[in-house]
Amino acid sequence: MNHDASAALLDTVQQHVANGLPLRIVGGNSKSFLGRVSESAEEMTTLSVAEHRGVTNYEPTELVMSARSGTPLSLVIDTLKQSGQQLPFDPPQLPGATLGGTLACGLSGPVRPYCGAVRDHTLGTRVISGKGEDLAFGGEVMKNVAGYDVSRVQIGAYGTLGVLLDVSLKVLPLPETTRTLAFEQSEHDCSAMVKLARHFLPVTGAALIGSRRYIRLAGSDAGVQAAASELGGDAVDDAPWDALRDFTHTFFQDERPTWRISVADYTPKLAIPDDKDGSPASVLYDWGGAQRWVKTTLPAQEIFALAASANGHATRFSSASVGDATHQPIEGVAARLQTQLRTSFDPQRLLNRGRFHPELDT
Amino acid sequence: MAANPETVLSRRDKRKQYAAELRALTPTGQILHSDEDLRPYESDGLTLFKAAPLVVVLPASVEEVQAVLKWASERSVPVVARGAGTGLSGGALPHEDGILLGLAKFNQILELNPEHGYARVQPGVRNLAISDAARPHGLYYAPDPSSQIACTIGGNVAENSGGVHCLKYGLTVHNILAIKVVTIEGELLTIGAPGCDDAGYDLMALLTGSEGMLAVTVEVMVKLLPVPPLAKLVMAAFDSVEDAGDAVGRVIAEGIIPAGLELMDNPAIRAAEDFAGCGYPVDAAAVLLCELDGTEAEVEAQIGRVSDVFNASNAKTLHIANSEEERLLLWKGRKSAFPAVGRLSPDYYCIDGTIPRRELSKVLARMDELSKEFNLRIANVFHAGDGNLHPLILYDASIEGESERTERLGSEILQLCVAVGGTVTGEHGVGVEKINEMCVQFDTHTLEQFHAVKAAFDPNGLLNPGKVVPTLQRCAEFGAMHVHKGQLPHPDIERF
Ligand SMILES: Cc1cc2nc3c(=O)[nH]c(=O)nc-3n(C[C@H](O)[C@H](O)[C@H](O)COP(=O)(O)OP(=O)(O)OC[C@H]3O[C@@H](n4cnc5c(N)ncnc54)[C@H](O)[C@@H]3O)c2cc1C
Numbered sequence: 001m002n003h004d005a006s007a008a009l010l011d012t013v014q015q016h017v018a019n020g021l022p023l024r025i026v027g028g029n030s031k032s033f034l035g036r037v038s039e040s041a042e043e044m045t046t047l048s049v050a051e052h053r054g055v056t057n058y059e060p061t062e063l064v065m066s067a068r069s070g071t072p073l074s075l076v077i078d079t080l081k082q083s084g085q086q087l088p089f090d091p092p093q094l095p096g097a098t099l100g101g102t103l104a105c106g107l108s109g110p111v112r113p114y115c116g117a118v119r120d121h122t123l124g125t126r127v128i129s130g131k132g133e134d135l136a137f138g139g140e141v142m143k144n145v146a147g148y149d150v151s152r153v154q155i156g157a158y159g160t161l162g163v164l165l166d167v168s169l170k171v172l173p174l175p176e177t178t179r180t181l182a183f184e185q186s187e188h189d190c191s192a193m194v195k196l197a198r199h200f201l202p203v204t205g206a207a208l209i210g211s212r213r214y215i216r217l218a219g220s221d222a223g224v225q226a227a228a229s230e231l232g233g234d235a236v237d238d239a240p241w242d243a244l245r246d247f248t249h250t251f252f253q254d255e256r257p258t259w260r261i262s263v264a265d266y267t268p269k270l271a272i273p274d275d276k277d278g279s280p281a282s283v284l285y286d287w288g289g290a291q292r293w294v295k296t297t298l299p300a301q302e303i304f305a306l307a308a309s310a311n312g313h314a315t316r317f318s319s320a321s322v323g324d325a326t327h328q329p330i331e332g333v334a335a336r337l338q339t340q341l342r343t344s345f346d347p348q349r350l351l352n353r354g355r356f357h358p359e360l361d362t
Numbered sequence: 363m364a365a366n367p368e369t370v371l372s373r374r375d376k377r378k379q380y381a382a383e384l385r386a387l388t389p390t391g392q393i394l395h396s397d398e399d400l401r402p403y404e405s406d407g408l409t410l411f412k413a414a415p416l417v418v419v420l421p422a423s424v425e426e427v428q429a430v431l432k433w434a435s436e437r438s439v440p441v442v443a444r445g446a447g448t449g450l451s452g453g454a455l456p457h458e459d460g461i462l463l464g465l466a467k468f469n470q471i472l473e474l475n476p477e478h479g480y481a482r483v484q485p486g487v488r489n490l491a492i493s494d495a496a497r498p499h500g501l502y503y504a505p506d507p508s509s510q511i512a513c514t515i516g517g518n519v520a521e522n523s524g525g526v527h528c529l530k531y532g533l534t535v536h537n538i539l540a541i542k543v544v545t546i547e548g549e550l551l552t553i554g555a556p557g558c559d560d561a562g563y564d565l566m567a568l569l570t571g572s573e574g575m576l577a578v579t580v581e582v583m584v585k586l587l588p589v590p591p592l593a594k595l596v597m598a599a600f601d602s603v604e605d606a607g608d609a610v611g612r613v614i615a616e617g618i619i620p621a622g623l624e625l626m627d628n629p630a631i632r633a634a635e636d637f638a639g640c641g642y643p644v645d646a647a648a649v650l651l652c653e654l655d656g657t658e659a660e661v662e663a664q665i666g667r668v669s670d671v672f673n674a675s676n677a678k679t680l681h682i683a684n685s686e687e688e689r690l691l692l693w694k695g696r697k698s699a700f701p702a703v704g705r706l707s708p709d710y711y712c713i714d715g716t717i718p719r720r721e722l723s724k725v726l727a728r729m730d731e732l733s734k735e736f737n738l739r740i741a742n743v744f745h746a747g748d749g750n751l752h753p754l755i756l757y758d759a760s761i762e763g764e765s766e767r768t769e770r771l772g773s774e775i776l777q778l779c780v781a782v783g784g785t786v787t788g789e790h791g792v793g794v795e796k797i798n799e800m801c802v803q804f805d806t807h808t809l810e811q812f813h814a815v816k817a818a819f820d821p822n823g824l825l826n827p828g829k830v831v832p833t834l835q836r837c838a839e840f841g842a843m844h845v846h847k848g849q850l851p852h853p854d855i856e857r858f
Contacts, residue, residue: 059718059720060615061611061612061614061615061719061720062614062718062719062720063614064718084617106559106564112558113558116532116536117558117559119564119567120532120535120536129811133807133811134807135807135808135811136804136805136808137808139783139784139785140718140783141716141717141718141748141749141783141784141785141788142529142716142748142749142750142788143524143528143533143716143745143748143749143750143785143788143789144716144785144787144788145521145522145571145785145787145788145789145790145791145792146785146786146787146792146796146800146803146804147792147800147803147804147808147812147830147831148568148571148572148575148576148812148815148816148830149522149535149567149568149570149571149572150568150811150812150815152535152564152567152568153563153564153565153567153568155564155567156559156563156564157563157564161563172619173617173618173619174617176617194477194478197479198476198477198479198500198501198588199588200587200588200589200590200591200656200657201657202656202657202660219656219660220659220660220663220664221663222659222660222662222663223656223657223659223660223663225659226657226658226659226660227657262555262557262558262559262560263556263557264478264555264556264557265478265557266477266478267557287558290557290558291558311555311556311557312555312557313555313557313559313560313561315561327561327562328561329561330561330562332551333545333549333550333551334551334553334562334565337545337551337565337818337819338562338563338565340817340818340819341563341565341568341815341818342563343818344811344814344815344817344818345811345814357561357562360562
């Protein structure tokens with residue numbers, strides 16, 4: 001099952017570099033619904049990294065795991081679990097997902113505001129750049145400031161700064177106990193979650209679904225017990241976290257497109273206009289209010305404008321048609337710097353051309 | 363190329379001219395250019411390297427920073443940013459043909475928002491000043507470098523600084539939300555967002571730890587965390603450094619992440635005790651300081667488990683700080699360990715490699731050998747929890763050849779760190795100091811990619827030129843080979 005396909009991958013990329021032909025990078029294809037569908041997607045060669053798999057280094061006492069990017073995420077999670085550890089950012093466990101795809105899309109679960117994001121736990125990466133070079137950044141140690149922190153920049157870059165080959169992540173112990181409490185709450189009111197974030201409690205999840213606020217506690221038995229008595233609420237056994245993480249919650253069954261709006265948790269309710277047919281948008285608040293899932297048929301540009309006016313950004317999280325905008329447009333000096341950064345890794349725009357921010361591909 | 367005396371200004375004329383031009387651009391700021399005024403800026407915390415800039419400019423507004431950078435860009439003048447100058451890798455070492463851009467006047471906390479858990483501060487605000495301002499609200503800024511009384515948040519962002527509590531609470535990169543920066547062209551932009559992430563590439567991650575090479579930070583939005591209701595410090599003394607090192611791994615294996623886990627060897631214990639009088643056991647070969655924090659219930663549960671681990675690892679004494687005063691005193695000893703060790707010897711040189719924890723005792727043993735080979739004393743005080751070593755080499759710069767020998771020993775230690783799978787710098791940065799060792803850690807393509815990243819932000823290489831990333835020519839001259847996955851070019855390392 002373990003296989004080092006890096007030489008073959010490097011060879012394929014180098015051939016495409018020589019001929020100026022773009023590549024569509026695919027791991028488990030579990031996140032094909034994410035990102036823009038480029039006009040030329042059909043003609044692009046698929047670069048499959050699923051063959052490049054296996055955990056290459058894991059020593060629980062080091063709190064570090066290194067694995068090849070095609071390693072199934074489920075295998076990573078199971079391996080960690082056997083040693084009582086976990087991926088601290090609890091990423092979506094979509095069927096077939098690979099570690100590389102998870103990192104390239106930069107997806108973190110409901111635990112994100114409390115324990116950090118994918119990038120926060122990324123220690124090192126080895127990538128093939130769009131120049132066909134085999135590059136290694138960071139390493140397997142907890143603290144490392146040698147050179148620019150290119151490893152973290154690869155996270156959430158949708159492969160446009162390099163084909164991820166190998167990654168090293170910081171891992172953490174699983175908590176002894178996890179418990180979820182539920183409270184009645186007026187809809188769209190995140191204030192209780194914001195307040196909670198200013199208190200030192202072992203919170204690892206806070207979501208507002210309709211008029212129910214869910215709080216997850218995790219840690220030592222004694223610590224969770226004490227926090228639970230302090231908070232009150234009803235203990236629940238149908239905690240929503242896994243369903244929120246994996247987009248299987250009933251909220252996501254609404255057929256309208258799903259948008260993710262990332263804002264500060266204290267941002268008031270966004271004034272999202274109704275759909276053309278008069279149906280109101282449906283909103284779910286995760287990450288204590290910092291990650292808002294929105295079901296709406298509003299045009300992308302209106303959603304981007306709304307997110308921008310709240311100092312945030314929006315991303316489409318359901319399959320788009322060819323050419324549809326999926327990521328908040330980047331403007332001004334930031335667009336120039338990001339474009340130049342893209343150029344520095346992939347001057348010909350070969351890697352996942354058109355999948356991320358099209359303005360950076362010009 | 364022969365200089366034409368009529369077109370090339372003398373250094374003094376250039377200094378005068380730059381000073382006049384910069385004065386016009388910074389009406390509320392300050393310009394320094396007399397030899398005497400420049401002297402305090404000649405080096406940072408790493409005094410092995412010294413250079414005088416042409417002019418020091420201390421702007422007082424963001425507009426002035428923009429104007430200065432635009433000027434530098436148009437005139438092709440190198441710019442080195444400087445916070446408090448406590449850096450330990452020569453990052454703020456001036457460029458002889460350039461200007462030093464001091465951010466000292468940016469010392470205001472612009473907004474402290476306890477309700478929403480953040481502060482917006484100017485880059486010259488001292489690290490500790492943020493926590494001091496937040497504490498009345500029950501909040502603090504987590505990264506706590508030992509230099510926190512003096513170092514600035516702008517410098518912390520540039521170095522991605524850590525502290526004794528970063529094992530649990532992370533480094534600077536984990537504790538800042540957004541920054542405002544000025545590019546070398548003088549443009550102002552915001553990077554990051556008040557939420558959890560921002561659109562596009564993660565420039566926050568790229569800029570953090572970029573050592574003033576990509577842009578100048580003029581504002582930082584930091585996260586404020588609630589102060590843990592309880593913190594307890596366990597001090598364990600050991601008869602051997604190896605036992606202490608092993609205990610570190612065992613604590614982690616227990617599934618416990620202490621807030622801090624620091625190791626000091628005997629020379630460091632003695633020096634710190636002498637300096638701070640905090641009650642360290644001066645006869646121990648090593649002590650571990652292990653802090654546990656959280657709610658009362660959590661801390662009580664963990665303290666028993668940690669004590670068991672230490673006992674099982676041959677700790678000879680265990681002491682739990684009796685009071686908050688004692689806890690702070692024990693930390694004070696640790697935080698003043700560098701200057702304390704500095705009193706043992708006219709000069710000291712602090713090394714900053716990180717290694718996988720499992721290599722701890724091996725590396726400490728090898729360092730002991732190196733210390734004898736080079737005939738230089740080494741004291742160790744470091745962030746054991748994350749394998750971040752700080753060997754302090756004691757030397758006397760007034761003794762002929764000792765500085766050079768010290769530099770060579772430092773380089774050997776860093777190469778040893780790379781050889782065991784670690785890195786040449788955990789938190790102090792590459793600066794000018796570790797530029798040669800970068801050739802050992804990275805291969806040619808990766809170094810070229812670093813140069814390309816730099817060029818994406820600063821195409822003419824005016825921001826802190828010559829630092830952080832070595833030219834390939836320099837690597838050839840240094841004669842170092844990139845160490846790849848245990849294929850070591852240093853045969854002596856195989857001895858252990
Ligand atoms: C006794 C002692 C103990 C220390 N302990 C620790 C420790 O525990 N952990 C740790 O991580 N470090 C430690 N350090 C190192 C040092 O304090 C940190 O690196 C600190 O972040 C430097 O801050 P500064 O304001 O002094 O920056 P400076 O030394 O002035 O500059 C450091 C670098 O940042 C750049 N820079 C500064 N300000 C800006 C800005 N506004 N924009 C862009 N670039 C800028 C400079 O060009 C330079 O490259 C210690 C140093 C000493 C002397």
